[in-house]
Amino acid sequence: MPQPIDTFKGFAVTFRQIFRKPITQQYPDYKRAVYPRFRGRHRLHTHENGLEKCVGCSLCAAACPADCIRVVAAENTPEHRVSAGERYARIYEINMSRCIFCGYCELACPFDAITLGNEFEISEYSRDDLVYTKDMLLAEPIKRVPVADSALFDTPIPAYKRDS
């Protein structure tokens, strides 16, 4: 059953919105800060002495549900020492066109060698450019996106957990 009065109320609702400020965030001009734990582009880490944390164990590749990580390990020798462990990753590649940014690699890694960073602007013109090599993952990423202060978002540890 048509309800004429409600219809006119609807017209009033739409008319009122004209005087409100649009809530659109004009993305390329304005970049909202991502959350500190936002899962973006991966990074590989090194120790303070310059040795790589990755020991080439391939646990990340085993954990990866999208099967996008490829690790080929090699032995460290006294002349050629790359990582802190017995072996190191000779090849470490992540295919970003397959990655689903689930963070399982991060969880699987026993040495915190791989983490997910905050960068999400990783589009390329070619699919080949989306295969990230070890050098690219070790390099400091170009900061394109602001990251919010983690103090604002990290929940304080509850009292019952603090003592343990």
Added chain:
Amino acid sequence: MTPVPSVDWWVSVIESLVVINLVLATFAYLTLAERKVMARMQLRYGPNRAGPYGLLQPIADLLKLLFKESFNPAAAIDWLYILAPFLAAFTALATFSVIPFGPGWVIGGVYVPGQVANVSIGLILIFALGSIGIYGFIVGGWASDSKYALLGSMRTCAQLVSYEVSLALSVLGVVIMAESLRLSDIVAAQADTVWYAVPQFVGLVVFLLAGTAETARAPFDLPEAEQELVAGYHTEYGGMRFGLFTMSEYINLITLSALCITLFLGGWHGIVWDGPSWVAPLWFIGKLVVILYVFIWMRTTLPRLRYDQLMRFGWKVLLPVATLNAVVTALLVVWL
């Protein structure tokens, strides 16, 4: 009946060129205005990348459509497929020629009439051209040889044929009161008495509702219900052929709004003050903007009708009301 002064042929040619270009410019910026107004009502900005405030967006859209490949499906019936958008666009543009937008001017000793063609059956001409324009939509959808296009054109056909009856009946009251089908006479009759929006209020409401359905605008936009039919009858069209269909739809809307002004809202006459004769087109444009805004407003506000609701509303509500309005008007005109 006022005598119609004769017009030099070259004046008509120049005037028609000016009017066509003005209508096309109105169409171009109507698309932008629609997107902008709709966006603001939905708390968005709308197009704002091409030029300041997105003012170059229609030009960008036009260039994009022009440079697209003219694709046609292998199974489409070639010449009908190509002809349909031109037919739709031609009839849409031709309809505007009888709409009066001013009292007529004498510029440098040459008489320039207030409309391109001042024909004695202006109103019938508009409906006739509109009916021919429907063929563009039907034939286009059928010749595409696609099920979505065919279903879309069937819906267009059914809806336009159903609501055209109510549309024609709703203006009958105006014709009876003005005792003329010439649009300039109808405008003059309103200036002498009162705008027909007052005595023919029912007619105005029926006209606006049937007109919304006739131009396939929300909430009567079933012919191109995106969720069900991809895009309706122009599913298989791309590039400027699609652009011509869109153009004809928007120009039909402009013409319908202009007709609404002419028949019910005093045409080019001012609200209390007419002003010098050159102000008349400005009054006309001002009223046009208001009516078009109402159409856009309606699109953002009302959800689409279901098909059975559409048919029930058209045949069981609109048509009896329009008929009753025409009959009552006729009886009152005869008896009073």
